Amino acid sequence: SGHPGGPPEGRALGPHFTIDVESTAALSGAAESDRLGDTINYSLVAELARREVEGEPRQLLEALAGRIAAAVLALPGARQVVIRVTKEPRLPAQTSGFAVEIRRP
DSSP, X not given: OOOOOSSHHHXXXXXXXXXXEEEEEOOHHHHHHOOGGGSOOHHHHHHHHHHHHHSSOXXXXXXXXXXXXXXXXXXXXXXXXXXXXXXXXXXXXXXXOEXXXXXXX
């Protein structure tokens, strides 16, 4: 969960997000060495996403996705990233969540 934005009803019901991260990276070194230092550390990616979700409040899912994308692309070896942020349904009439997907670069 994180800091909600948008209309008051969204803020009152609380935020629950699912973050999906896909990253393209140079993996030939890791495939041969079998060393974590030669690839992107998935635990670090999860921590970066968590920090953004729990950090400075954002009004838009797009802004949150953009911040996560920038953090992942700053990792050594990261070449491209796809971030999908889904806000779970919180209103009684909702049957599905709202999602935003961005690709960088």
